Every structure is written in C-alpha cells, then in structure tokens.
Amino acid sequence: GAVVSQHPSRVICKSGTSVKIECRSLDFQATTMFWYRQFPKQSLMLMATSNEGSKATYEQGVEKDKFLINHASLTLSTLTVTSAHPEDSSFYICSASPGGRFSNQPQHFGDGTRLSIL
C-alpha cells in the first residue's frame, strides 16, 4: 500500500516551454503533498508543500510564479514549470504521507521526473 505515482518519468523540451508534472496517491488520500528538486550528487531540496484546496507553501528562494502547484483533489497534485530554461533541468520528486501532514509518518515518494531543457 501507500503508492505514489509520478508522471511523466522523463521530459526533454526546448527552452521557453511549460512542463506539467503529475503526482498521484494511488491508494490513499493525501491532503498534503510535497515537491522536491534534486540536482546531480546533491540532496533532495524541498521546494513547496502542496495543500489540497488551498495555496501551496513555497520554501525560501523558490519562485511561486515559476513553479505553479495545483492540488485540486485528495489524490492529485501537479507542478508546472513555466517558461522552463536550461537551469531548471533537474530531477523533480513528489511525496505524500497517508497519515497527513501532522501524522509524523514516513513519506512515500514517486519515482521522480527527469526534466531536461535544451
């Protein structure tokens, strides 16, 4: 149980394109989902917390107009990288916890999306 699915797994596109990444909790409801970014040989960095039915909470230094997050249902959050540029190339990973934000339960991660901007 507690499966998180992320799609697509890989995207290659031209500079200036907007890219949408989907994160779904397949067998549980997630009022909160998390979006991370990981550069090669670096740690996962939390970008934002996605809250169902309300605005996302962004970490310091993450542009909310650049990385649009929508959490329209209890099983789906989307991250849209708008007008992507080569420096946005990275590994984007989402996660969710079945118990909700304050349950202190482990998070379950998607398999990530490798974004390459040419």
Add this chain to the structure above:
Amino acid sequence: SQKIEQNSEALNIQEGKTATLTCNYTNYSPAYLQWYRQDPGRGPVFLLLIRENEKEKRKERLKVTFDTTLKQSLFHITASQPADSATYLCALETGANNLFFGTGTRLTVIP
C-alpha cells in the same frame, strides 16, 4: 547555519561485512530522524524512523541509533549483500512532515 552531513559521499565494503553510515546535524531540533534508500533514477524508499526519545531501532538486518546529545545518527547494515548497494539518505523531520535531507552516502557492496 543548519547542516545535515553524511560522513562520506561513497563507501565500499566487502560482502558479508557490516556497513556503518553516519549522519550528523547542526542547528536542528528534530522530532524524528528517518533513513531512506535511493536507487539511481528513482525516488527514495523509506527504511526506518527513529524518534528523539528512542536510542535504537532495528528492522531485519538494519539498525539505527539516534544520539540527540551528539546530534548524530548511525545506520548499520549487517551481513551486507551486493543488493544493498544504493545511496542512503538521512532526513530530519522537525514537525509538520517537513523533511530535510542529507546529501547521501553511496554504498557499494563488493561481492
């Protein structure tokens, strides 16, 4: 500044030996500490969680210790196997499920 450091970027050990990975942190007061395994091109997979009032946690061949005085966690894999080769990440949770990750240690178990 806040830091989470894992002792080495890479660790090579012989099959059958015990692998010990270290996670040190500064300027955090974690309620929980978690260890994850990450394979190349995949998302992290949860392994163990230890609470601030727990000294040690075990799961099969895995053992985690947590010393809040030293601000350190040790992660042990006993009787290591080549299939244990992966990157291991420690993560601190200060509350509200926000996780802060270390840079990871890439473990290679040599047959």
